Every structure is written in C-alpha cells, then in structure tokens.
Amino acid sequence: MADNQSHTHELIGSAPRGTRDLYGATLLLRHRLLNLFWNQAEQFGLIPIQTPSFEQKVLFLKGVGEETDIVQKEMYDLTSHGEELDLALRPEGTAGVVRAYIEHGMASWPQPVRLAYAGTMFRHERPQRGRYRELSQVGVEILGSSNPSSEATVMFFMWLFAKRAGILEPMIKLGSTGDAECRPKYEKKLQHYFREFAGELCSDCTRRLENRPMRILDCKNPRCQKIAEKAPSVLDNLCKNCEQHFKEVIEAADLLAVPYEIDARLARGLDYYTRTVFELFHSSAKEALALGGGGRYDGLVELYGGQKTPAIGMAIGIDRLEEALQSGGAATETKQRIDVFLVIVGELAKQKALQLYTILIQEDLSVVMAPDKESLRSQLKAADQAGASQAVIIGQQEANGGQAIVRDMETGKQETMDLLAVPEYLHARLGHISAE
Numbered sequence: 001m002a003d004n005q006s007h008t009h010e011l012i013g014s015a016p017r018g019t020r021d022l023y024g025a026t027l028l029l030r031h032r033l034l035n036l037f038w039n040q041a042e043q044f045g046l047i048p049i050q051t052p053s054f055e056q057k058v059l060f061l062k063g064v065g066e067e068t069d070i071v072q073k074e075m076y077d078l079t080s081h082g083e084e085l086d087l088a089l090r091p092e093g094t095a096g097v098v099r100a101y102i103e104h105g106m107a108s109w110p111q112p113v114r115l116a117y118a119g120t121m122f123r124h125e126r127p128q129r130g131r132y133r134e135l136s137q138v139g140v141e142i143l144g145s146s147n148p149s150s151e152a153t154v155m156f157f158m159w160l161f162a163k164r165a166g167i168l169e170p171m172i173k174l175g176s177t178g179d180a181e182c183r184p185k186y187e188k189k190l191q192h193y194f195r196e197f198a199g200e201l202c203s204d205c206t207r208r209l210e211n212r213p214m215r216i217l218d219c220k221n222p223r224c225q226k227i228a229e230k231a232p233s234v235l236d237n238l239c240k241n242c243e244q245h246f247k248e249v250i251e252a253a254d255l256l257a258v259p260y261e262i263d264a265r266l267a268r269g270l271d272y273y274t275r276t277v278f279e280l281f282h283s284s285a286k287e288a289l290a291l292g293g294g295g296r297y298d299g300l301v302e303l304y305g306g307q308k309t310p311a312i313g314m315a316i317g318i319d320r321l322e323e324a325l326q327s328g329g330a331a332t333e334t335k336q337r338i339d340v341f342l343v344i345v346g347e348l349a350k351q352k353a354l355q356l357y358t359i360l361i362q363e364d365l366s367v368v369m370a371p372d373k374e375s376l377r378s379q380l381k382a383a384d385q386a387g388a389s390q391a392v393i394i395g396q397q398e399a400n401g402g403q404a405i406v407r408d409m410e411t412g413k414q415e416t417m418d419l420l421a422v423p424e425y426l427h428a429r430l431g432h433i434s435a436e
C-alpha cells in the first residue's frame, strides 16, 4: 500500500508503436556507424546535405509514386489543429535531396553533384523486427551523371561501408527496370502473363496487375511468388540502350571488385527508378531483409520541374545494419571508454579532486566520479562497474599531504604520488595500455 501511495502520478505509457528509445551500447554503435559513414563520404568527395524531416506531400506522390505501398499505405500525412496540411513526414530521403538540388541551383555547379545525408525517415508499417515506423538511413545521391561507372561507384560505396561496419560478406543484388522505351512494353507482356492467373493473385497483386505489374514479382505471398516464377524476365526485354547500359554497369562493378548477383526479379518499391536497381544484403541468405537499396532515377529532377538530369543513389537502413551486426556477433566494439574514476573521501579531498578533475577533462581523458557515494568501498565498486581503467584515490590523509593513490583497476596495483604528478602519470599509463 505504502508503495502505491508514493505513486501520485500515473505512468505516461510507452514509446509510440514502431518507435524505439536508443541508449547505451546500441546508440554507441549507431554513433560509430555514423562516424564511419561521414568519414567514408569525405573519402569519396561527397558534400553533406540535410533536408527537413517533412516536405510537401506532392513531392512523394509524384516522385515515390501514388500507387506505391510507401505512399499509399505508409506515409504520415500531417494535420494541425484538425486541419489537413499539404505536408507529410518523409518516408525516404531522395525526394527532398532532389528538391534541394533544384531549389539551390545546384545544376549550375560543376557536375556531377555528389551528396551524402543521414537522417530519420517515417513509414507507417506493421512493426516487426527490422521494420520500424521511425527509421534511420544514410544515403548518397549523385546528380548529373549518366555514366555506368557512377552506379558502380555507388554500389562500391555501399558494399565498402557495410564491410567496414563489420558485415562479414555483404552482397549486392543487381537488376534493371528498363526505361520509358522498353518498360511499358515489358509491363504489357507481364500483364498478359499474369491475367491468366488473375483469380489466384492476392488482393494487392490484383490491384497491381493494372498499374504496377512489376511489383507482383516482388510480392511475398507464396502463391503469387509461385506464379511469378515463370513470368517473363525484364532482363530479356530491355531495349538496346538499356541492355548496353546494364552491360557497362556490370563491367565497371567487376573492375571495382564489388560482389554482386544478378537478380532479374529485383523490383524496388519506389516509382522513380529507371534502368539500374540494386539492393544490399547481409550475405546471400535468401530470407533476410535488405540492408540497403538504390538505383538510377534519370527522370526525377525533370519531374520536379528541373532540367533533365540523370541521377543515381542509394540508402542504407541503419537500424537493420545494427541488428545484422548485433545478431551476427560481428566485431562491434561499443564499450564506453572510461579512463579515470575519482574516488574521494572527505571534504578536503573533494576540493583537491575537483581541481584535478578539471585538469584531466581538459587534457582529453574521460573521467567519472560518484559524488553521492561516501565510502571508499562503494566508490571502488562503482569504478569497477563503470569499467574504468584507473582509479585515483584521494582520502583525508592523501589530501593533507597533497598526494593521491593511482590504482590500476585491472591488476589492482597501486602507487602513491604527488597530486601534481598524477596527470602525467595517467597519460603515460593509459598510453602504455592502449599500445598493448
């Protein structure tokens, strides 16, 4: 009863469905991945860009496509004070980056313009492992290049990032969706094929049959998959130019030694793609969710009112990358570094310790204290729990004599020294440990 009485406020509930709080090791891993991404982006000469988390809805309707699941089922439309706004939370990053390219006159910059971004996207999906309603992506967009080596470079970036992150055998599935010349003809062929099975397709695919027959190839329903197995392949139906382009993408990917598998059934869930499409996987394991995806989108800049500009890009899902790393047991060094724990007993010791604290922090060491704990024992225990490398112990006696004890938390070895000598001693000791 006593316990209940102390709860004068009601619990407010949990994080919204499909969202997560990230903290500790998982967030440290995310920081490490983002650092890795930005370092690699610099290495590839990419310019960082950040666009808003919400945009005009029409951007996604036109670009990603009104008929796609992402827009039709998963987009968060915004309303304010009961009034519908023409805005939506971004389900992906490419549309905003292309809008910014046009808005800031980047077409007059030296081409191609190579951009990199990281941010959260929002999709109202059915939450499950690897599928969140707030998700984090890192992405690359290269605008103003029609050269197949740009595809290969973007795929190389994607593969290398996954490899450096710690994915053991990252692999790319590569396909083509054709262009305005060959795709409509291929779609007609597909419709013709699937109409024979019209009664057997799932309700989503029955709808897709009229507008997006290529999406049937990607349906997860086993019955639709079975029917799709014998459907005509897009790769056998490319026009001459698309076929040549695909061949050159493959040659460039070979030269860059990017591991890929050709997948004639690769159907991406966004409408803006032309020609090359690809997805990144953990390994050749069939069932896994894609870690990333991308492709060429030669019509999007024009669709948004800019000049005709060939472009190519990709995005990697950071949540999925983290889960692949955590479940695969791959090297994920996410332990927090604590160099020094200050153990303080007595009032005079506290003064001395605070003076030492400000010096050590400004000399770039990581330093922690437990000012709410009084006994030597409880503070040493806290130092151990924090995983500190060294403890600096200042008791009444040491404080009076202007001294401190430095204890190596791993070996238990202790040395008493002048307080003034402590910073230099710690630098030498920690330098020695990190070199081991």
Ligand code: HAM
Binding pocket: 091, 092, 093, 094, 123, 125, 130, 131, 132, 133, 134, 135, 136, 137, 139, 140, 141, 269, 270, 290, 291, 292, 293, 294, 295, 296, 297, 312, 313, 314, 315, 316, 317, 318, 319, 320
């Ligand atoms: P996307 O394939 O829709 O492509 O998403 C890229 C990646 O984001 C996916 O491979 C996946 O790892 C991650 N992702 C997507 N949805 C979720 C979710 N609900 N929960 C967790 N992770 C998710 C795009 O977004 C394109 N903008 C990529 C691109 C850039 N194409 C050209 N340029």
